[in-house]
Amino acid sequence: MENKDSKSEMIKSMAFRLFLDRGYDATTIRMLSRAAGVEAPSIYHYFGSKKGLFYAISESYLEDYQELLKESMKHWGADPMNQILGFVKFAVWYTMNHIDETKFYLRYRLFWPAELSEDMEKHFHKTNDQKEDLLRDAIRVCIETGSCKVDEQTAYRSLINFVDSCTFNIIFSNWRPDEQELIETWQLFYQSRIKLGKGDFEL
Known part of the structure; x- marks a missing residue:
C-alpha cells in the first residue's frame, strides 16, 4: 500500500x-x-489548496538550493574574491544541473500569478537574503582592501546581473562553460566592472 x-x-x-x-x-x-x-x-x-501545493513544491527546491549553497561555501575559504567567484561557480553549476528548477524559479520569481502576488516576496526572501548577505559581506571587504573600485550597491547589482546573464545563457543559449572558460569570462567581467569600474561587459 x-x-x-x-x-x-x-x-x-x-x-x-x-x-x-x-x-x-x-x-x-x-x-x-x-x-x-x-x-x-x-x-x-x-x-x-492549489496554492498550498505550489508552495510545498517551491519550498522543497528552495531548501535544497540553500543546503547545496551552504555545502559549497565550505570550500571557498576566507578570501572575499574567492567567495564571490565561488558563488559564481556555484550558480553556474546549479543552473546546468538543475535546469527545470531554475526555469521554475525564474518563471515565478519574475512573473508572479495574481493569486500568489501577496506572498511571493516573503516566500523567496530567505534564499534571496542568503545570497545578498554573502555577496555584500565579501564586497565590503573588497572595497576596504582596494580590490573593488566601485561602491557596494554598484558592485552588488553588477554581480547579480552577471550571474543572471550566465543563468539565461545556460538556459536559453545552451551555454555550457567548462571551468577555464567560466574563469576567463569572470576575469573579463571583474576587470571591466568591478576592479576598474568602467566599460561595458557583454557575456
Whole structure:
C-alpha cells in the first residue's frame, strides 16, 4: 500500500511539471488529480489548496538550493574574491544541473500569478537574503582592501546581473562553460566592472 509520503511526493512531482509547463493559472486541480492519478480530495488533504501545493513544491527546491549553497561555501575559504567567484561557480553549476528548477524559479520569481502576488516576496526572501548577505559581506571587504573600485550597491547589482546573464545563457543559449572558460569570462567581467569600474561587459 502506498504510504502518505510517497503519494504526496508523487503529487508534487506531477504538479511541478504542470506548473512549469502550463503555468500556475492554467493548471487546475482537475488536471493535477488526473496527472497524479489521485482524486481531487487527496490534493486538498495533503496540501489544503492549489496554492498550498505550489508552495510545498517551491519550498522543497528552495531548501535544497540553500543546503547545496551552504555545502559549497565550505570550500571557498576566507578570501572575499574567492567567495564571490565561488558563488559564481556555484550558480553556474546549479543552473546546468538543475535546469527545470531554475526555469521554475525564474518563471515565478519574475512573473508572479495574481493569486500568489501577496506572498511571493516573503516566500523567496530567505534564499534571496542568503545570497545578498554573502555577496555584500565579501564586497565590503573588497572595497576596504582596494580590490573593488566601485561602491557596494554598484558592485552588488553588477554581480547579480552577471550571474543572471550566465543563468539565461545556460538556459536559453545552451551555454555550457567548462571551468577555464567560466574563469576567463569572470576575469573579463571583474576587470571591466568591478576592479576598474568602467566599460561595458557583454557575456
